[in-house]
Amino acid sequence: MSAETDSVDSGTDPTEFEFDGSSVRRKRLYGKVFLGACIAATMVGVVALIALLADVIMEAWGWLTLEFLTYPPSNLIENYNPANYGDLETGPGGIYPALIGSIYLIALTAVFTLLLGVGAAIYLEEYAPDNRLTKFIEANISNLAGVPSIVYGLLGLAMFARALQMGSSLIAGALTLTLLILPIVIVSAQEALRAVPDSMRQASYGTGATKWQTIRNVVLPEALPGIMTGIILSLSRAIGETAPILMVGAATAMFRPPYSLTGAFSAMPMQIFEWATLPEAEYQHVTAAGIVVLLTVLLLMNATAVFIRNKYDRR
Numbered sequence: 001m002s003a004e005t006d007s008v009d010s011g012t013d014p015t016e017f018e019f020d021g022s023s024v025r026r027k028r029l030y031g032k033v034f035l036g037a038c039i040a041a042t043m044v045g046v047v048a049l050i051a052l053l054a055d056v057i058m059e060a061w062g063w064l065t066l067e068f069l070t071y072p073p074s075n076l077i078e079n080y081n082p083a084n085y086g087d088l089e090t091g092p093g094g095i096y097p098a099l100i101g102s103i104y105l106i107a108l109t110a111v112f113t114l115l116l117g118v119g120a121a122i123y124l125e126e127y128a129p130d131n132r133l134t135k136f137i138e139a140n141i142s143n144l145a146g147v148p149s150i151v152y153g154l155l156g157l158a159m160f161a162r163a164l165q166m167g168s169s170l171i172a173g174a175l176t177l178t179l180l181i182l183p184i185v186i187v188s189a190q191e192a193l194r195a196v197p198d199s200m201r202q203a204s205y206g207t208g209a210t211k212w213q214t215i216r217n218v219v220l221p222e223a224l225p226g227i228m229t230g231i232i233l234s235l236s237r238a239i240g241e242t243a244p245i246l247m248v249g250a251a252t253a254m255f256r257p258p259y260s261l262t263g264a265f266s267a268m269p270m271q272i273f274e275w276a277t278l279p280e281a282e283y284q285h286v287t288a289a290g291i292v293v294l295l296t297v298l299l300l301m302n303a304t305a306v307f308i309r310n311k312y313d314r315r
Contacts (some may be wrong), residue, residue: 053295068094068289070256072272088121095290098271100257101250102297105267106239108174109181113231116178117185120280122226124186124194126215138190145183153247158186161248168249169257171264176244181234188230192223225309233307236298242269268294 071094128134155178166172196219204214219226245267252274254266272290275283 031044056288056291056295059285060292063285064289064292065234068286069099069293070094070096072097073253073275074085074255094284095268095271095293097254097257098266098268098290099293101117101254101265102239102257102267104170104244105174105177105265106235108261109177109238110231110235112174112178113181113234113247117182117231118189118227120182121186121189121222122215123195123241126219127191141183141186145187147183149180149241150243150245150247152176155179156244157247157249166262168251168264169262171249171261173245173248173250173265173267177238177241180241181238184234185231188234189223189227189298192226192230193219195221195226225294225311229305232301232308236301236305239267239297239301240269240272240294245270268297 073095074093124134124138128137152178156172156179158167160172160175161168163195164172166175200218200222201214204218209217251264251266251268252270254264258265268290272287275290277288
C-alpha cells in the first residue's frame with residue numbers, strides 16, 4: 001500500500017506537516033533585533049568612555065610632564081608659565097605628595113585586606129560549620145558590599161580616628177579603606193575557594209595530608225588567580241574613593257609626601273578635588289592631568305589583575 005493511501009486511510013492531511021518558514025524568519029528577526037539592542041547598549045558605554053578620555057587627555061595635553069609628577073602643588077597662579085612647573089611662586093606645581101600618599105595608602109590597604117579578607121574567607125569556606133550562624137554571617141557580608149562608601153568613612157572616623165585616637169593619619173585612612181573593600185574581597189575569595197573541585201581535597205586527604213596542609217598546598221594555589229584578581233580590582237576601587245578618606249581627615253593638599261604611618265597624608269582624589277574647585281582656568285588643566293595619572297594607575301592595577309589571572313590559571 002502506498003504512502004498516499006496510508007494518509008487517506010488514517011484521516012490526516014499531509015499539508016498539516018508542512019514546514020512553517022515564516023515563523024522561523026520571524027524568530028530570526030527577533031534575534032537580530034535583540035543583538036542590535038545589545039550592541040547599541042554596549043556602544044553607549046564605550047562611546048561615553050572614549051569621549052570622557054578624549055576630553056580629559058585634550059585638557060591635560062602639554063601639562064602632564066615629569067615636573068608635574070615630581071613637584072608638590074602650589075596655590076599661586078599669578079604670571080604662570082606652563083613651561084615652568086618647578087617654580088612654586090608662579091604655578092600650580094605637581095601631584096607628587098598626593099601620588100606618593102596614594103601609593104602608601106593602597107600598599108597598607110593591600111596588606112590589611114590580604115590578611116583579614118583571605119583569612120576570613122578561608123575560615124568561612126573551609127572551617128566554619130554549615131549552620132544558621134554561618135549563613136547569617138555570610139548574608140551580612142554580602143549585604144555590606146553594597147553599603148555606600150560614606151558610611152564606611154563615618155565608621156572609620158568614629159572607630160579609628162576618635163576611639164583608637166589615631167587622628168587624621170595614614171594608617172587610619174588605610175584601615176578605613178580596608179573596611180570599605182573587605183566584604184568584596186571576602187565574597188570573591190570565597191567564590192574562588194568554592195571553585196576548587198572537592199575531589200582535589202579528597203585526594204590530598206587520601207595521601208595523609210592534614211586539613212591545613214590541604215588548604216596551603218592544594219586549595220590556595222588553585223584559588224590564587226581568583227583571589228588575587230578580586231583583591232586587585234577591589235584596590236582599584238579603593239584608590240579612587242574620596243568620601244572615606246575625606247571623613248577620616250585626609251588633607252586636600254600637601255607640600256610633602258607622608259613620612260610616617262601616624263602622620264598626615266593626602267591622596268590623588270583629594271588633590272584632584274581641590275584643584276577642581278578652584279576658579280582659575282589653569283587649574284582645570286592640572287585637574288585633567290591629575291585625572292590622567294589616576295586613570296593610568298587604575299589601568300595598571302587592572303592589567304596586573306589580568307596578568308596574574310592568566311599566569312596562574314592552570315585551566
